[in-house]
Amino acid sequence: MTEPLLELRGLRKAYGAIVVTDDVNLSVLPGELHAIIGPNGAGKTTLIHQISGTLSSDSGRVLFDGEDITHLPMHGRVLRGLARSFQITSILPAFSALENVALAVQARSGSSFRFFGDAAQEKALNEAAMEYLSMVGLAPRARVAAGLLSHGEKRQLELAVGLATQPKLLLLDEPLAGTGHEESLRVVETLQRLKGRITIVLIEHDMDAVFSLADRVSVLVYGRVIATDSPESIRANEEVRAAYLGEEEVV
Amino acid sequence: MPTAARLDLVPVAIFAVFAAAPFLASASGAEGYVLSLLTRVMIFGIAAMALDLILGYGALVSFGHAAFFGIGAYAVGILASHGVEDALVQVPVALAASAFFAAVTGAISLRTKGVYFIMITLAFAQMLYFLASSLAAYGGDDGLTLPARSLVAGSDFLENDYALYGATLACLLGAYILLRAVVASRFGRVLRGTKENITRMEAIGFQPFSFQLTAYVISGMIAGLAGCLLANQAEFVSPAFMTWQRSGELIFMVVLGGLGSLHGAIIGAAAFLLMEEFLPEILHAAGFFLNDDLRWRLTENWQMVFGPILILIVLFARGGIVGLLRRGHHD
Ligand SMILES: Nc1ncnc2c1ncn2[C@@H]1O[C@H](COP(=O)(O)OP(=O)(O)OP(=O)(O)O)[C@@H](O)[C@H]1O
Numbered sequence: 001m002t003e004p005l006l007e008l009r010g011l012r013k014a015y016g017a018i019v020v021t022d023d024v025n026l027s028v029l030p031g032e033l034h035a036i037i038g039p040n041g042a043g044k045t046t047l048i049h050q051i052s053g054t055l056s057s058d059s060g061r062v063l064f065d066g067e068d069i070t071h072l073p074m075h076g077r078v079l080r081g082l083a084r085s086f087q088i089t090s091i092l093p094a095f096s097a098l099e100n101v102a103l104a105v106q107a108r109s110g111s112s113f114r115f116f117g118d119a120a121q122e123k124a125l126n127e128a129a130m131e132y133l134s135m136v137g138l139a140p141r142a143r144v145a146a147g148l149l150s151h152g153e154k155r156q157l158e159l160a161v162g163l164a165t166q167p168k169l170l171l172l173d174e175p176l177a178g179t180g181h182e183e184s185l186r187v188v189e190t191l192q193r194l195k196g197r198i199t200i201v202l203i204e205h206d207m208d209a210v211f212s213l214a215d216r217v218s219v220l221v222y223g224r225v226i227a228t229d230s231p232e233s234i235r236a237n238e239e240v241r242a243a244y245l246g247e248e249e250v251v
Numbered sequence: 252m253p254t255a256a257r258l259d260l261v262p263v264a265i266f267a268v269f270a271a272a273p274f275l276a277s278a279s280g281a282e283g284y285v286l287s288l289l290t291r292v293m294i295f296g297i298a299a300m301a302l303d304l305i306l307g308y309g310a311l312v313s314f315g316h317a318a319f320f321g322i323g324a325y326a327v328g329i330l331a332s333h334g335v336e337d338a339l340v341q342v343p344v345a346l347a348a349s350a351f352f353a354a355v356t357g358a359i360s361l362r363t364k365g366v367y368f369i370m371i372t373l374a375f376a377q378m379l380y381f382l383a384s385s386l387a388a389y390g391g392d393d394g395l396t397l398p399a400r401s402l403v404a405g406s407d408f409l410e411n412d413y414a415l416y417g418a419t420l421a422c423l424l425g426a427y428i429l430l431r432a433v434v435a436s437r438f439g440r441v442l443r444g445t446k447e448n449i450t451r452m453e454a455i456g457f458q459p460f461s462f463q464l465t466a467y468v469i470s471g472m473i474a475g476l477a478g479c480l481l482a483n484q485a486e487f488v489s490p491a492f493m494t495w496q497r498s499g500e501l502i503f504m505v506v507l508g509g510l511g512s513l514h515g516a517i518i519g520a521a522a523f524l525l526m527e528e529f530l531p532e533i534l535h536a537a538g539f540f541l542n543d544d545l546r547w548r549l550t551e552n553w554q555m556v557f558g559p560i561l562i563l564i565v566l567f568a569r570g571g572i573v574g575l576l577r578r579g580h581h582d
């Protein structure tokens with residue numbers, strides 16, 4: 001048995017009386033693309049918040065790469081190789097696309113307590129940033145202010161920023177949400193290429209994308225993981241169909 | 252690129268004007284008055300630029316920055332009253348005290364956000380104000396008069412108004428160059444990032460707090476330096492240097508000139524202080540068609556006009572005076 005890269009043990013989160021994450025146990029193996037699906041409001045985003053450290057958990061533990069990171073702040077987790085994207089696009093709108101990525105590269109290369117020298121002219125940072133932009137197909141838009149990019153391009157930019165932190169595990173919260181057909185194909189293609197190189201946890205409502213990309217799928221309903229299995233078995237699982245696939249009648 | 256190159260002319264023009272001003276002053280016949288007014292403008296310019304670092308580039312609204320004026324000024328005043336009159340001692344002490352005050356109050360204030368940050372920085376500045384008012388040994392409410400301006404390495408050349416003007420201009424230029432570098436540096440880029448989107452910065456692995464606190468300390472030290480200069484310019488130190496109104500004026504200067512441009516803060520300080528100085532006379536001249544009584548009242552109550560003018564500029568000149576200049580270029 002390989003050790004899981006990420007392990008959730010009895011994770012819980014409640015807002016008042018509403019239990020949003022209910023005793024979640026989950027293992028993500030190194031190198032796999034693990035999809036988490038579930039109806040709206042199932043608690044998927046909340047779970048990502050808890051794993052990434054955006055939100056603290058009421059109880060339970062988060063183990064990452066052999067270390068208990070339950071009480072580590074978000075930036076500490078990022079430096080250990082745990083990166084995330086946001087369901088609601090989160091970028092630096094006044095910075096160029098290149099600088100958005102270059103900042104993430106900067107976070108990983110040397111001290112940022114340097115008070116002299118023009119950071120925007122640092123070749124090493126810019127060249128690395130350019131590579132990540134090319135990886136997601138945004139290189140031609142490098143000089144454009146991030147706030148002026150199309151919605152789909154912003155999603156691609158977020159992916160590039162996530163990659164630039166050199167994660168071992170990338171948590172993606174609906175990277176396809178709101179993207180056009182072309183852009184969505186490009187993101188799926190990018191994920192296909194990343195697959196196997198880094199471990200990915202993918203939350204997505206687009207079932208075509210999920211079933212074509214995922215090695216394993218977990219189904220979250222009302223804050224509980226009701227099944228974790230291969231895509232084929234999940235498709236065939238009666239409980240899953242009843243709780244989720246049946247309702248939405250996905251193609 | 253041409254826009255950027257043209258914009259860089261604005262700070263060059265500002266420093267050229269300050270460099271040329273003493274020659275005009277000596278020709279004007281009222282050199283003492285002109286030099287002292289412009290020295291004050293530059294001192295407030297330094298403090299406003301310091302505030303712009305955290306306000307314009309870090310979105311941290313400190314409503315207590317006049318406290319650093321007070322720290323710098325009292326460092327000079329208290330040391331001088333004990334016979335330590337050399338700036339080579341006074342200034343380092345002032346900078347160290349400012350850094351200490353900024354580090355302690357910043358570490359507490361930065362745990363809060365938004366309105367709470369504004370209120371807590373105000374509260375710390377008020378504490379210092381009341382502390383200074385209660386220092387009976389150093390004049391209490393009335394403040395204390397400096398026996399003389401600071402010496403520099405034993406020499407008393409600052410007694411000459413031109414020399415003090417020159418020293419202040421050198422500090423203004425030094426602060427500008429330093430802050431310009433800081434803003435463009437790796438550190439400055441992280442600070443600017445926290446202004447844009449703090450969650451995103453955490454999500455790429457930065458701890459915003461340590462960058463914000465460092466910026467707060469740098470800002471406090473530079474404002475403290477301005478306090479040393481202010482004490483020398485006024486040859487007097489008093490708690491009035493750090494009233495909350497003074498802190499508010501500093502914010503106003505930065506916003507008036509244009510947030511997040513550094514030289515905008517200098518322009519804002521100049522516009523604010525010169526308007527404050529000359530508005531009564533301008534109103535008197537502009538009121539030539541009124542009868543003497545009305546004209547006198549208008550001049551007497553010039554602040555009734557000053558307030559609305561400031562509000563109009565802030566409302567209609569988005570990006571302050573620097574924003575206006577920039578738009579002028581584009582058209
Ligand atoms: N701050 C909060 N306070 C109270 N309830 C909350 C809060 N945040 C989320 N919730 C509730 O928690 C539940 C789970 O929300 P979450 O955003 O995690 O769902 P999700 O699975 O990501 O949904 P979607 O597919 O729509 O993105 C929802 O019922 C939501 O209303």
Ligand SMILES: [Mg+2]
Nearest residue numbers: 044045046087
């Ligand atoms: Mg969600």
